[in-house]
Amino acid sequence: MGDACGIGPEIIARLFRDPRSAGCVVLGDVEVMRRAAGFIGGMLAVARVDSPADALRAPPNCVPVLQVEGLPADLLAAAPGHVDARAGAAAAACIARAVELALAGEIAALVTAPLHKEALAAAGVGYPGHTEMLQALCAPGREPPPVRMMLANDELRTVLVTIHLSLRRAIDAVTFDAVLQTIRIAQRSALAWGLRAPRIAVAGLNPHAGEGGLFGDEEARIIGPAVAAAHAEGIDARGPFAPDTVFMRARDAAGHPGEFDIVIAMTHDHGLIPVKYLGVAHGVNVTLGLPFVRTSPDHGTAFDIAGTGRADPSSLFAALRMARQLTAQA
Amino acid sequence: MGDACGIGPEIIARLFRDPRSAGCVVLGDVEVMRRAAGFIGGMLAVARVDSPADALRAPPNCVPVLQVEGLPADLLAAAPGHVDARAGAAAAACIARAVELALAGEIAALVTAPLHKEALAAAGVGYPGHTEMLQALCAPGREPPPVRMMLANDELRTVLVTIHLSLRRAIDAVTFDAVLQTIRIAQRSALAWGLRAPRIAVAGLNPHAGEGGLFGDEEARIIGPAVAAAHAEGIDARGPFAPDTVFMRARDAAGHPGEFDIVIAMTHDHGLIPVKYLGVAHGVNVTLGLPFVRTSPDHGTAFDIAGTGRADPSSLFAALRMARQLTAQA
Numbered sequence: 329m330g331d332a333c334g335i336g337p338e339i340i341a342r343l344f345r346d347p348r349s350a351g352c353v354v355l356g357d358v359e360v361m362r363r364a365a366g367f368i369g370g371m372l373a374v375a376r377v378d379s380p381a382d383a384l385r386a387p388p389n390c391v392p393v394l395q396v397e398g399l400p401a402d403l404l405a406a407a408p409g410h411v412d413a414r415a416g417a418a419a420a421a422c423i424a425r426a427v428e429l430a431l432a433g434e435i436a437a438l439v440t441a442p443l444h445k446e447a448l449a450a451a452g453v454g455y456p457g458h459t460e461m462l463q464a465l466c467a468p469g470r471e472p473p474p475v476r477m478m479l480a481n482d483e484l485r486t487v488l489v490t491i492h493l494s495l496r497r498a499i500d501a502v503t504f505d506a507v508l509q510t511i512r513i514a515q516r517s518a519l520a521w522g523l524r525a526p527r528i529a530v531a532g533l534n535p536h537a538g539e540g541g542l543f544g545d546e547e548a549r550i551i552g553p554a555v556a557a558a559h560a561e562g563i564d565a566r567g568p569f570a571p572d573t574v575f576m577r578a579r580d581a582a583g584h585p586g587e588f589d590i591v592i593a594m595t596h597d598h599g600l601i602p603v604k605y606l607g608v609a610h611g612v613n614v615t616l617g618l619p620f621v622r623t624s625p626d627h628g629t630a631f632d633i634a635g636t637g638r639a640d641p642s643s644l645f646a647a648l649r650m651a652r653q654l655t656a657q658a
Numbered sequence: 659m660g661d662a663c664g665i666g667p668e669i670i671a672r673l674f675r676d677p678r679s680a681g682c683v684v685l686g687d688v689e690v691m692r693r694a695a696g697f698i699g700g701m702l703a704v705a706r707v708d709s710p711a712d713a714l715r716a717p718p719n720c721v722p723v724l725q726v727e728g729l730p731a732d733l734l735a736a737a738p739g740h741v742d743a744r745a746g747a748a749a750a751a752c753i754a755r756a757v758e759l760a761l762a763g764e765i766a767a768l769v770t771a772p773l774h775k776e777a778l779a780a781a782g783v784g785y786p787g788h789t790e791m792l793q794a795l796c797a798p799g800r801e802p803p804p805v806r807m808m809l810a811n812d813e814l815r816t817v818l819v820t821i822h823l824s825l826r827r828a829i830d831a832v833t834f835d836a837v838l839q840t841i842r843i844a845q846r847s848a849l850a851w852g853l854r855a856p857r858i859a860v861a862g863l864n865p866h867a868g869e870g871g872l873f874g875d876e877e878a879r880i881i882g883p884a885v886a887a888a889h890a891e892g893i894d895a896r897g898p899f900a901p902d903t904v905f906m907r908a909r910d911a912a913g914h915p916g917e918f919d920i921v922i923a924m925t926h927d928h929g930l931i932p933v934k935y936l937g938v939a940h941g942v943n944v945t946l947g948l949p950f951v952r953t954s955p956d957h958g959t960a961f962d963i964a965g966t967g968r969a970d971p972s973s974l975f976a977a978l979r980m981a982r983q984l985t986a987q988a
Contacts, residue, residue, distance in 0.1 A: 491865065492865055492866075492869070492872075492873055493865070493873060494864045494865075494868070494873045494874025494875075494876075495825070495829060495863055495864050495865075495874060495876075496826075496829055496874065497874075498865075499825060499826055499829075533825055534824045534825050535821065535822055535823070535824075535825070535828075535925075535926035535927060536822075538824070539822070542822075543822055543823060543824045544824025544825060544826065544827075545824075546824075546825075571927040571931060572926065572927050572930035572931055572934050573934055575931055575934075575935055576934050576935050576936070576937060579935065579936075584937070595865075596865040596902065597865060597901040597902050597928055598927055598928075598931065600902035601901060601902055601905055601928065601931045601932050602931050602932065602935045604902050604903055604905075604906050605905055605906050605909065605932045605935050606906070606909075607906060607914070
């Protein structure tokens with residue numbers, strides 16, 4: 329359900345007015361979802377279910393909610409558009425329940441609605457966001473599994489070696505181990521989606537992938553050796569390729585078959601610029617490295633419009649569709 | 659005409675089998691163009707003209723060539739697909755003639771076919787490529803005008819603060835002066851194309867444009883102040899914006915009106931990834947800062963297929979179309 333004060337509940341409600349929601353269950357709070365159904369107007373029932381399997385029997389225009397236990401009693405008092413510790417605590421509890429169900433095989437994939445970092449912090453949740461929480465919950469008492477962010481749409485999938493660092497620090501973080509681990513995570517994920525022999529392109533860091541050392545040596549020192557090591561493990565990894573053309577080459581569109589299934593990008597923006605270029609609503613965030621498929625829309629809680637019913641659910645639709653694609657093939 | 663041994667002459671010949679070539683004149687060698695017409699086959703005459711104005715009277719399926727004086731006598735002995743000093747010398751002479759005609763107002767714009775750096779060097783030409791030669795020829799005996807590379811297609815124009823440097827050195831080259839000068843060049847160029855009040859977006863360098871200083875401070879220290887200085891000069895410059903979404907926001911397509919006319923990118927690949935994403939043939943290289951419009955296709959001499967008649971002229975067509983767009987509005 330995400331943060332109860334953000335647009336999560338109302339975009340989820342919109343989802344259930346569409347037949348594409350069939351088979352989905354909301355992990356959250358029945359009353360919050362009723363309020364959200366009111367925000368968007370129109371005919372929409374909200375029903376409490378006892379298990380994800382029960383949600384399969386939900387009729388059209390009905391939101392099946394698996395009530396998460398232990399949510400703050402006065403959660404409904406948390407007002408849309410505001411940072412509220414109760415909403416942060418509730419969001420964290422929903423995620424914990426989702427992980428239990430995913431690890432038990434009761435749900436096929438997890439689509440997460442937006443969190444608010446400040447609300448989590450106000451609730452004393454020790455993780456800055458979904459990804460870190462999911463990593464920790466998947467490996468209680470153990471080292472969290474390494475994960476990578478993938479951004480994907482119908483044409484392109486990019487997996488990022490580095491994310492939220494200054495560009496200067498990101499360059500330092502492009503190490504042999506980081507690149508090789510990213511390739512391995514991409515390979516394992518793609519096999520899990522059902523791709524037989526994933527074609528993985530690795531983008532360079534520098535213009536023209538260093539132009540033979542003229543414009544930087546990270547390709548020769550770091551990225552090339554990591555690609556070779558992956559290749560030696562039987563992974564069909566190729567590169568490093570010039571960043572300015574590799575995404576175009578991987579683009580899979582009508583009349584333009586993509587040369588690669590996945591592109592590994594060294595920096596946040598090399599990878600995100602091409603995926604977002606055709607519009608944010610088409611870009612879906614996928615966390616690779618977890619023991620289940622997890623996708624999320626590519627936007628935040630949008631407190632400025634929460635509660636108005638005006639939020640656009642298209643990125644959530646895209647996240648759901650991507651989750652189906654990545655599991656239906658498994 | 660570009661390098662006589664590359665694909666330049668034959669893609670130019672292809673151009674003149676199309677009515678879109680109307681009004682164009684080739685600055686080059688009549689015999690080389692005759693040979694190129696042979697490579698592509700079909701009916702195509704090659705005619706010597708005495709001035710660009712004469713080319714306006716060329717019939718369809720005729721290549722009007724303004725013979726450049728002083729070309730190597732045995733230029734035709736330079737074989738397609740090979741580095742040849744004669745081809746390098748001839749290409750440089752064609753550029754020099756083109757600049758004379760452009761500065762005299764006899765041609766409206768210059769579209770350059772590909773050069774080969776090694777052939778230029780073999781001929782003792784002291785410039786690594788078109789851009790440096792054009793800068794010098796436009797200001798004989800004076801300081802060459804500062805120029806910037808723009809890559810453009812029908813949807814997007816990006817102007818680059820840095821180009822052929824390692825990413826690490828590019829970060830160092832993002833200075834207040836470099837950013838402000840880029841904005842000024844973009845503004846002057848856009849006014850010359852006929853845009854009344856160019857809307858110039860400036861992309862940041864770091865993820866999320868630094869996220870308020872969390873991921874780097876170049877936005878606060880350098881880019882923001884340069885944008886403010888440009889604004890104080892009356893330029894409608896805005897930013898710095900997050901690199902991953904600013905290109906998408908500027909994209910001008912059916913049903914998606916662009917928010918900006920030009921995006922200033924700090925690095926080669928931030929700017930080129932989105933322009934090339936929809937296909938190299940659609941991306942045109944434009945040199946801003948010269949006293950005339952100059953465009954070029956976004957590929958090289960392709961020695962591996964030169965002389966076969968198989969080279970794809972679509973990027974040259976795009977470069978011609980872009981040159982017309984940028985001058986017709988002036």
